[in-house]
Amino acid sequence: xxxxxxxxSGAAGRFVRWETAITALLVAVFVGGIGxxxxxxxxxxxxxxxxxxxxxxxxxxxxxLLVVCGxxxxxxxxxxxxxxxxxGKLWDGGMSIEAIIPIVLAVGLVCGLxxxxxxxxxxxxxxxxxxGTMTLYRGLAYVTxxxxxxxxxxxxxxxxxxxxxxxxxxxxxxxxxxxxxxxxGVVLHATGIGRSLFAIGAQExxxxxxxxxxxxxxxxxxxxxxxxxxxAGIIYTLRYGSARAxxxxxxxxxxxxxxxxxxxxxxGGKGTLGGxxxxxxVIGLLRNLLMLNDVSxxxxxxxxxxxxxxxxLTPRLIAVFREAQGRRRGARPATPAASS
Amino acid sequence: MTVRLRLxxxxxxxxxxxxxxxxxxxxxxxxxxxxxxxxxxxxxxxxANPNAPMEKGLKLAFLPKQVNNPYMKIVDDSGIAAAKGxxxxxxxxxxxxxxxxxxxxxxxxxxxxxxxxIMISAxxxxxxxxxxxxxxQQDIAIVAYDSDTAPECxxxxxxxxxxxxxARTQVEMLAEQIDSKGKFAILxxxxxxxxxxxxxxxxxxxxxxxxxxxMELVKVAYGDDDDQKSFQQTQGLLQAYPDLKGIIxxxxxxxxxxxxxxxxxxxxxxxxxxxxxxxxxxRQFIKNKTVEEFALWDPKQLGYLAAYAxxxxxxxxxxxxxxxxLKAGDLGERTIQPNGEIILGPPTKFNADNxxxxxx
Numbered sequence: 001x002x003x004x005x006x007x008x009s010g011a012a013g014r015f016v017r018w019e020t021a022i023t024a025l026l027v028a029v030f031v032g033g034i035g036x037x038x039x040x041x042x043x044x045x046x047x048x049x050x051x052x053x054x055x056x057x058x059x060x061x062x063x064x065l066l067v068v069c070g071x072x073x074x075x076x077x078x079x080x081x082x083x084x085x086x087x088g089k090l091w092d093g094g095m096s097i098e099a100i101i102p103i104v105l106a107v108g109l110v111c112g113l114x115x116x117x118x119x120x121x122x123x124x125x126x127x128x129x130x131x132g133t134m135t136l137y138r139g140l141a142y143v144t145x146x147x148x149x150x151x152x153x154x155x156x157x158x159x160x161x162x163x164x165x166x167x168x169x170x171x172x173x174x175x176x177x178x179x180x181x182x183x184x185g186v187v188l189h190a191t192g193i194g195r196s197l198f199a200i201g202a203q204e205x206x207x208x209x210x211x212x213x214x215x216x217x218x219x220x221x222x223x224x225x226x227x228x229x230x231x232a233g234i235i236y237t238l239r240y241g242s243a244r245a246x247x248x249x250x251x252x253x254x255x256x257x258x259x260x261x262x263x264x265x266x267x268g269g270k271g272t273l274g275g276x277x278x279x280x281x282v283i284g285l286l287r288n289l290l291m292l293n294d295v296s297x298x299x300x301x302x303x304x305x306x307x308x309x310x311x312x313l314t315p316r317l318i319a320v321f322r323e324a325q326g327r328r329r330g331a332r333p334a335t336p337a338a339s340s
Numbered sequence: 341m342t343v344r345l346r347l348x349x350x351x352x353x354x355x356x357x358x359x360x361x362x363x364x365x366x367x368x369x370x371x372x373x374x375x376x377x378x379x380x381x382x383x384x385x386x387x388a389n390p391n392a393p394m395e396k397g398l399k400l401a402f403l404p405k406q407v408n409n410p411y412m413k414i415v416d417d418s419g420i421a422a423a424k425g426x427x428x429x430x431x432x433x434x435x436x437x438x439x440x441x442x443x444x445x446x447x448x449x450x451x452x453x454x455x456x457x458i459m460i461s462a463x464x465x466x467x468x469x470x471x472x473x474x475x476x477q478q479d480i481a482i483v484a485y486d487s488d489t490a491p492e493c494x495x496x497x498x499x500x501x502x503x504x505x506x507a508r509t510q511v512e513m514l515a516e517q518i519d520s521k522g523k524f525a526i527l528x529x530x531x532x533x534x535x536x537x538x539x540x541x542x543x544x545x546x547x548x549x550x551x552x553x554x555m556e557l558v559k560v561a562y563g564d565d566d567d568q569k570s571f572q573q574t575q576g577l578l579q580a581y582p583d584l585k586g587i588i589x590x591x592x593x594x595x596x597x598x599x600x601x602x603x604x605x606x607x608x609x610x611x612x613x614x615x616x617x618x619x620x621x622x623r624q625f626i627k628n629k630t631v632e633e634f635a636l637w638d639p640k641q642l643g644y645l646a647a648y649a650x651x652x653x654x655x656x657x658x659x660x661x662x663x664x665x666l667k668a669g670d671l672g673e674r675t676i677q678p679n680g681e682i683i684l685g686p687p688t689k690f691n692a693d694n695x696x697x698x699x700x
Contacts, residue, residue: 039452048448096371149440151466151490154370162470240441242467249439291449297407297436 018263018315019275026278026285033289040292043169049288051162054173054239055080055232055248057280059255060262061177061184062225064276066126067259068188069200070268071119071218074130076229076255078137079111080248083233085141088150088243097157105230111137112226116219126222134252141245150243161239173235180228185273193217201268257304258283261311282307388659390667395655398428400647401450403460405487406438411618411639412461414700415486419459419643425669426651428456440464447471450480457481457650462489469493481653485646495653495660496680498646500637503535505686506590507542509635510615511552513689514586517612517632521554522585525577527598527615529565529591539590558584563594570597578607589615595634599625619690619698626695635687639700645671645684 034041059076066073083104090100111133118129165175188194199207200214208214237243260266261283262276283304290300400423404412416432423430433449435442440463448471450458458480462468465488472482472493482489485498514524526543528536540560547555558581563570570593578584578601587602589595595617602608608630617634625631648668649658658664660680665673674682690698 039454042452045448045452048452052445052448091372094371094373098370149464149466152372156370158470236441239470240444240464240467241469242440242464244440244464244467246439247441249437287445288449291433291445292452294431294433297434301436 019272019278022262022275022278022282022311026282029282029285029289033285037289037292040289045288045292047164047169047171049284050169050174051171051239052288053280053284054161054171054177055236056251056254056258056284057174057177057277058180058228058232058235059225059251060258060276060280061180061273062221062228063255063259064262064264064271064273065184065188065197066221066225067201067256067264067266068268068271069197069218069221070204071126071221072130072256072266073112073115073126073222073225074252074256075111075115075133075137076225076232077248077251078134078141079108079226079229080233080236080251081245082111082137082141082144083108083230084237084243084247085145085245087234087237089144091153091243092150097154101234104234105227108226108228108230108233109223110226111229112223113219115226116222119222120215120219138245138249145243145245147245151241153238153241153243158238158241161235173239181273181277188273197221198269201265201270203269254283254304257308261307263311263315265315266312279311386656386659388661388664389656390658390665392656394426394651394657395456396427398423398426398456398651398654399454400428400430400457400459400650400654401453401455402430402432402434402643402646403443403446403450403458404432404434405461405463406442407432407434407436409438411700412486414639415461415643415646417643418640419647422644422647422669423651426648428647428651430647438463440467443468444471447475451475451478454478455480456654457483459483459485459646459650460489460494461486463487465490465493481650483646483649483653485642485649491679494680496649496658496666496676496682498642498649499681499683500642501685501687502683503538503542505683506616506635507539508546509687509689510539510588510590511543511546513614513633513635514588514612515552515555517614518555518585520552523556523558523581523583524586524588524612525558525581525584526560527570527573527577527587527589527591527594528560528562529594531562533565533591536590543588563589563591563597565591565593567593567597570594571601574598574601578605578611584611586612586614589613589617591615592617592621592636595631596621596625599631603628603630616687617690618700619695620700622690623695626690626692629692633689633691635689637684638688638698641671641688642684644668645674645682649682 039045063073086104086107087100090103115130115133118124119126160172164171188197196207196212196217199210199212200217204214236247258280259276262271262279264271264276286303287300290303402416402419404416420430420432433446435446443463444467447458447468451474458475460468462484469490472489476482482494483496483498484494488497526540528540547557559577561573561577563573574597577587587598589598595613595615598613599622602611602613603625613631614634616636618636622631622634645668649666652658652666653660658666658676660676662676662678664676666676666682667673676682
């Protein structure tokens with residue numbers, strides 16, 4: 001117990017630096033962007049860049065919690081697609097948006113619970129489970145709507161996803177994200193639940209023996225992930241005014257890239273939500289900036305790929321370096337949990 | 341040092357309730373039937389000045405369905421060259437995947453870069469609508485080409501050819517190849533492909549003309565735009581109708597598969613194959629005389645016309661209203677049809693004489 005607690009606080013201390021680094025990168029992209037491109041800094045463009053991140057940012061919140069406790073949910077983009085298809089199908093069938101939203105969120109919840117049950121009850125690794133459900137949910141999306149699209153959503157609802165909060169350059173979906181981000185941040189960093197998540201991620205067995213209800217927590221996290229992906233599906237559908245089964249294809253990878261770039265260790269147990277939010281912004285602004293400078297999509301993906309590799313590699317290198325340094329000084333080597 | 345624990349059940353319930361409450365926050369009850377579609381054109385109230393000179397130094401951008409698509413590349417390159425001809429600056433930008441939403445970020449970028457006109461081939465007619473309307477509000481001319489957007493989100497649509505012309509050309513080609521006599525079949529894509537079915541209906545109408553009295557359409561087969569299936573359907577048609585004289589395949593997959601089957605069978609030289617195909621797919625069959633002639637539009641002309649439409653809109657020569665005349669350089673003039681459509685013209689026919697001039 002004490003050893004665990006120490007490793008967590010030690011990890012947190014180390015990752016303050018990572019968070020600082022990613023925030024510095026964000027500032028660099030922002031300031032550099034204004035310098036490089038005259039069209040970058042205006043509020044219209046920044047609003048767009050933010051709005052373009054809506055779904056990625058939303059889904060990154062539960063994904064952060066999942067990765068902190070050593071899990072991953074690769075099915076989020078498929079849940080988004082399924083929920084988009086369902087929204088279109090129900091709207092086409094004459095249902096009102098008010099009636100559709102709770103149904104779709106409930107479907108997202110069920111998708112999340114299925115992931116959660118498979119992981120907790122059957123003890124399967126979440127990577128394998130959600131690769132399976134990723135394909136399954138995407139298939140269901142196609143069964144629901146086929147390859148066609150449903151559009152003609154009323155402008156009152158599409159405007160909700162396209163407009164800014166009056167008087168600010170902040171799009172409504174991002175305002176919603178901000179509220180949920182604060183809630184997630186409080187849960188992760190200021191409550192016992194948050195500490196439990198870190199504990200599970202660092203040493204699942206130890207956490208279990210310490211009395212943390214590991215399975216229950218995981219199940220809840222997958223359920224929340226499903227609901228948020230469904231919410232993102234509704235926003236996506238209204239934002240593009242187009243419900244399709246292939247909506248959000250590949251989006252899960254961007255989300256996971258943001259979470260990792262934000263300093264959450266893929267093995268769990270480390271990281272801060274602030275880092276993830278900064279990383280989401282870095283990815284969005286960088287993409288926007290590269291586009292404004294007519295950099296091709298292929299080159300853009302090279303840049304994001306390199307960023308990701310650097311973000312995964314750097315903490316490892318630092319850990320290796322410190323361990324070597326520690327040994328040279330004759331100090332006690334880091335605990336396995338801290339060095340992983 | 342102890343880790344405080346709360347009941348996760350409570351969190352779970354709270355999360356669910358919160359999500360539901362959030363969804364119910366918006367009240368009312370708009371359904372599809374009660375919603376009114378907003379069909380207002382963003383750029384209305386402008387008047388065209390047909391005598392306005394083409395402005396110099398316009399910034400134009402082509403936004404294809406996806407970059408690195410050989411067909412779209414020919415269209416866009418030709419458009420970029422055409423723009424250079426009237427001293428505009430043009431470029432091609434676009435996503436590497438043809439997904440519904442992938443073009444949206446590019447439209448925003450082009451708005452920020454203050455382009456004068458955007459030529460877009462839409463992956464999804466509606467997913468691009470919001471940003472295109474924003475662009476129109478900022479006086480950016482929008483030309484849809486090859487694949488239309490919802491009509492209220494663009495000024496004009498450059499249509500490859502009218503459905504009537506596509507149908508007529510195919511019947512004409514077959515009639516020439518079989519001396520307007522005998523049985524023939526149609527090998528289409530899927531049974532519910534909107535454009536294919538429209539063409540087939542128009543072909544049937546065309547066949548009512550007296551000069552085609554001796555031609556008989558015996559069957560419409562469906563190859564589902566699958567090469568293997570189209571191949572098998574061709575085989576089936578020839579077994580079912582041994583005296584078949586020709587096949588019209590109004591789909592690029594179907595015509596290539598049909599030609600391949602005929603090429604390797606005893607029917608070569610006896611059964612005519614025509615329809616819509618691309619020169620690169622069909623070149624070998626033209627060269628070895630399996631196929632005499634087929635048609636499609638010329639993608640170079642499509643890009644050329646799109647560039648001129650963008651330039652003319654940005655210079656105020658046209659606004660996209662029905663009846664206005666677009667002056668399109670070497671292509672001559674095109675009158676704008678209802679719904680802002682500008683038709684490129686009758687399909688281009690490809691045969692042994694001209695096929696090597698086309699690389700797509």
